[in-house]
Amino acid sequence: MSENRRYHHGDLRAALIETSFLLLAEQGLERFSVAAVARRLGVSSAAPYRHFPDRARLLGAVSAIAARDLRVAIADAADAAGPDPADRLAAASGAYVRYVARTGAGIHVVYAAELYDLQDDGRREQTRALMTTLLDLASATGPRSYEAAVLLVEATLAVAHGYTSLYADRFFARRSSTVDDIAARACEAARILIAPSGR
Amino acid sequence: MSENRRYHHGDLRAALIETSFLLLAEQGLERFSVAAVARRLGVSSAAPYRHFPDRARLLGAVSAIAARDLRVAIADAADAAGPDPADRLAAASGAYVRYVARTGAGIHVVYAAELYDLQDDGRREQTRALMTTLLDLASATGPRSYEAAVLLVEATLAVAHGYTSLYADRFFARRSSTVDDIAARACEAARILIAPSGR
DNA sequence: GTCTATACTCCGATAGAC
């Protein structure tokens, strides 16, 4: 897996997506570029355009996979959290922090404004499934209306995304800044927001 | 105040900072460029470098002013919120949303990683004063340790920054997406986090 | 399917005229 390996043979399309995740995690969406991905893979800057017509399509593919993996991570965390609906939704907040800290592909990538016009049914499906999973977790916490469930999902995501962004921007002091620490705090905060009086 | 006005005469340094805020609010830190600021002001791309040696220094000046104005906005909101310490700190969350939605200059600008090495005493002073104001508001909510106050400030900022980021990324549905709506929700969420049992 | 080469655009920054 050396840096200079050529991808004459393998599946460059998959490798491009994989390396895009690495670069997103390392440098964020801000500095993401198709050219840097190609460089990292040791292929020419033109090679990616055989597999993706433009930058947005590559990011769209990354976005779809991120939405799917994020949904799975959230579902797994909810299942690991036990039967209490509030605990299950709160666990989604912690899972979000961990997934996005590891991959750099959070809401800002999944729902990136620059991908808004992109026609990509696979991505649409994954983003919708992600939101459905979150709404189901929220609805399970009580006899809430759809609007209330949306608000609760948004609050949970806001907490998770806020902690994740501050972490990515290196706002937290070194000592208390492991991913698991931040994830635990995001989870705890979400738990309080979901059911302030409960527990 | 037309687009084509020349700034031969006036205070270009101040105009550069002012226009930097406009561009940050319009396009975010991601797309901020010195060249675009110069273009907007109708001066050459070289002109800004008579007033700021490089891009980081211009952003540093913006950062210092943002920290100062944000601190004032937060202090004013706290005073308007009344005597209850929890209400006062929660009001900081709403003030953050409103200020950053208007100016684009939030934590990610004030504490931008790319400005970390910047030697700028004025900016240091403003960022420190901002944090002091927040820590004072947090400490007033109860007999907390310094560490607990830091955690509370971080939670308040995480909520505010999360809502603000989601708003900036156009994540919220059109209908419920006025700045004041989002600010109110951030304030309410912060209020719950600060004193879940209170009120 | 990947390459080299290239065109285009944008940015940060500098040199020197006025």
Add this chain to the structure above:
DNA sequence: GTCTATCGGAGTATAGAC
């Protein structure tokens, strides 16, 4: 203090050879 002009570098994307 601002200008014009320019350099070096980055990125997106395309054309055409292999």
